[in-house]
Amino acid sequence: MGYATLGVAGGVVARFLPTSASCFVCLNEHWKDKQHIPEPRVDDVGVVIPVGCNAPTFTGGGFDLQEISLEMVRTAVGLLSEGNYDPGDWDVAILALKGDRDARMLPQWEAFQCPPHPKCCGAARRSSGSPHMCYG
Numbered sequence: 249m250g251y252a253t254l255g256v257a258g259g260v261v262a263r264f265l266p267t268s269a270s271c272f273v274c275l276n277e278h279w280k281d282k283q284h285i286p287e288p289r290v291d292d293v294g295v296v297i298p299v300g301c302n303a304p305t306f307t308g309g310g311f312d313l314q315e316i317s318l319e320m321v322r323t324a325v326g327l328l329s330e331g332n333y334d335p336g337d338w339d340v341a342i343l344a345l346k347g348d349r350d351a352r353m354l355p356q357w358e359a360f361q362c363p364p365h366p367k368c369c370g371a372a373r374r375s376s377g378s379p380h381m382c383y384g
């Protein structure tokens with residue numbers, strides 16, 4: 249998964265494999281806890297709702313969005329190249345493009361592991377349960 253946040257203030261690139269110990273729900277639970285993995289920065293200046301659209305979007309530079317796109321490509325190539333391109337050993341990468349007072353900063357990536365969350369994949373497993381059948 250990968251996306252930029254409002255205002256292209258930051259972004260996320262995360263990967264969850266069938267063999268991963270955690271999942272997308274675990275990541276969201278970690279974000280709710282606000283302890284282990286920080287949420288990417290958001291700058292809601294420039295948010296617009298285009299006519300005919302039911303969701304807000306934002307304006308931002310394509311060159312800023314490319315920071316996220318390129319990491320998504322590196323991650324995908326690493327996963328698909330069977331060892332010919334190092335995919336990295338992290339689960340979640342958080343990008344910051346804006347710092348304090350929403351001032352532009354040099355792109356800064358931070359890498360995190362996403363351990364199984366106690367409310368999801370880290371919960372006591374049922375005898376026949378799969379760690380990725382935890383959405384209900």
Ligand SMILES: [Zn+2]
Nearest residue numbers: 271274368369
């Ligand atoms: Zn999970």
